[in-house]
Amino acid sequence: MSKFYGIGVGPGDSSLLTLKAVDTIKKLDILYAPEGMKGKDSIALGIVKEFLQPHTKIKTRYFPMSFASKEKEVEWEAVAKEIEEDVKKGEEVGFVTLGDPMIYSTYVYVLKRLREKIEIQTIPGISSFSCIAASQNFPLVMDKEPLVIAPCTMPEEELKNLLYRHTNLVLMKVYKNFPQIVKQIKEANLLEYAILVCDGSKGTEQVFTNLEEEGIEDKISYFSTILINKNK
Amino acid sequence: MSKFYGIGVGPGDSSLLTLKAVDTIKKLDILYAPEGMKGKDSIALGIVKEFLQPHTKIKTRYFPMSFASKEKEVEWEAVAKEIEEDVKKGEEVGFVTLGDPMIYSTYVYVLKRLREKIEIQTIPGISSFSCIAASQNFPLVMDKEPLVIAPCTMPEEELKNLLYRHTNLVLMKVYKNFPQIVKQIKEANLLEYAILVCDGSKGTEQVFTNLEEEGIEDKISYFSTILINKNK
Numbered sequence: 001m002s003k004f005y006g007i008g009v010g011p012g013d014s015s016l017l018t019l020k021a022v023d024t025i026k027k028l029d030i031l032y033a034p035e036g037m038k039g040k041d042s043i044a045l046g047i048v049k050e051f052l053q054p055h056t057k058i059k060t061r062y063f064p065m066s067f068a069s070k071e072k073e074v075e076w077e078a079v080a081k082e083i084e085e086d087v088k089k090g091e092e093v094g095f096v097t098l099g100d101p102m103i104y105s106t107y108v109y110v111l112k113r114l115r116e117k118i119e120i121q122t123i124p125g126i127s128s129f130s131c132i133a134a135s136q137n138f139p140l141v142m143d144k145e146p147l148v149i150a151p152c153t154m155p156e157e158e159l160k161n162l163l164y165r166h167t168n169l170v171l172m173k174v175y176k177n178f179p180q181i182v183k184q185i186k187e188a189n190l191l192e193y194a195i196l197v198c199d200g201s202k203g204t205e206q207v208f209t210n211l212e213e214e215g216i217e218d219k220i221s222y223f224s225t226i227l228i229n230k231n232k
Numbered sequence: 233m234s235k236f237y238g239i240g241v242g243p244g245d246s247s248l249l250t251l252k253a254v255d256t257i258k259k260l261d262i263l264y265a266p267e268g269m270k271g272k273d274s275i276a277l278g279i280v281k282e283f284l285q286p287h288t289k290i291k292t293r294y295f296p297m298s299f300a301s302k303e304k305e306v307e308w309e310a311v312a313k314e315i316e317e318d319v320k321k322g323e324e325v326g327f328v329t330l331g332d333p334m335i336y337s338t339y340v341y342v343l344k345r346l347r348e349k350i351e352i353q354t355i356p357g358i359s360s361f362s363c364i365a366a367s368q369n370f371p372l373v374m375d376k377e378p379l380v381i382a383p384c385t386m387p388e389e390e391l392k393n394l395l396y397r398h399t400n401l402v403l404m405k406v407y408k409n410f411p412q413i414v415k416q417i418k419e420a421n422l423l424e425y426a427i428l429v430c431d432g433s434k435g436t437e438q439v440f441t442n443l444e445e446e447g448i449e450d451k452i453s454y455f456s457t458i459l460i461n462k463n464k
């Protein structure tokens with residue numbers, strides 16, 4: 001019976017694909033690749049390009065990234081419908097997604113619409129934070145501590161509470177509110193335990209150990225993550 | 233110049249190795265494999281066995297897992313010293329570790345002792361929770377929510393707070409205090425959003441969607457993880 005495969009392709013470097021992801025990509029009849037804002041999701045297709053076989057048909061589909069829009073619901077519904085029809089025709093169908101499919105991935109919106117209808121296999125991928133931590137030899141968490149992974153698009157007060165309560169954090173999407181986030185980290189006395197990594201795994205990686213460095217705001221990129229570990 | 237490579241080998245299934253991990257393992261002169269309690273860490277060597285080359289020398293070393301013992305400090309120090317000497321002799325030296333090297337891995341104890349002394353490259357791996365979530369098609373976190381990864385060896389009061397404050401959690405090491413942990417999840421009104429997975433990625437995987445199932449305590453294994461997502 002044919003299946004739908006949700007494939008985590010990792011953060012950017014093709015060598016961080018798993019063997020399972022590569023084997024799966026090679027056997028697909030159809031591969032869906034999400035296309036979003038800022039070129040973000042065309043990256044997923046780029047990562048697997050060298051492993052694509054001539055018989056695999058590529059379907060690039062637009063996935064709006066904005067929150068709470070009616071538009072995105074309509075788009076996801078349409079893509080899910082199309083995938084369902086392809087699988088029911090007997091095709092092996094894949095969907096590539098950056099990082100890990102179960103952690104902040106648009107793949108989940110498709111998965112939720114399809115899991116009662118067709119057989120689905122999800123293949124895990126390397127998360128951007130695992131990649132960044134490895135490249136910096138920066139331990140994220142040990143022993144009995146919890147690790148908190150938080151998108152900084154959350155309400156300011158919630159972020160503040162996380163910073164006061166925890167010593168091991170990954171802060172994602174720090175680009176938009178950067179000065180405010182640095183201020184909050186400082187107030188929680190965690191600044192000396194934090195590093196900022198921009199464009200990890202993209203060949204243009206930049207690392208900042210001083211988050212108050214002059215002019216840092218002009219240097220950081222959309223793909224910026226802060227790692228904090230008080231016991232590193 | 234020769235290097236020390238910390239290699240994340242994922243949770244158990246060899247096909248979840250990254251291409252980079254496989255390429256690195258193939259070029260090693262020496263591979264260190266940690267051996268711990270309950271056969272846990274010999275698994276790391278088992279995962280990469282099929283990719284080992286005849287020229288690679290295997291050094292299995294004992295890594296005590298108990299907390300706060302003087303014994304483990306002595307053992308880690310000795311292994312770190314031996315690795316340092318091997319690298320300084322010009323050997324390409326690797327160390328395999330389960331899951332991801334930067335998340336609850338004994339590799340960090342070696343890394344901390346060596347990072348000022350030799351060149352080190354860490355290669356990320358698939359975490360056990362990513363693998364379990366994928367195999368269950370269970371989304372871990374979306375949008376603006378934080379994801380909390382917590383070892384249940386932490387103090388009871390801290391776990392209770394986490395369960396009251398968050399909706400997306402991965403609870404690891406739930407084996408020891410299982411009835412108490414289930415009670416806490418129930419008190420936080422999260423029981424219906426939780427699943428328990430034992431031996432994920434080991435071929436003997438068991439999944440429980442009812443954590444109060446009769447006799448569950450006798451069925452669960454040492455490698456048990458609970459996933460919670462209120463919006464799954």
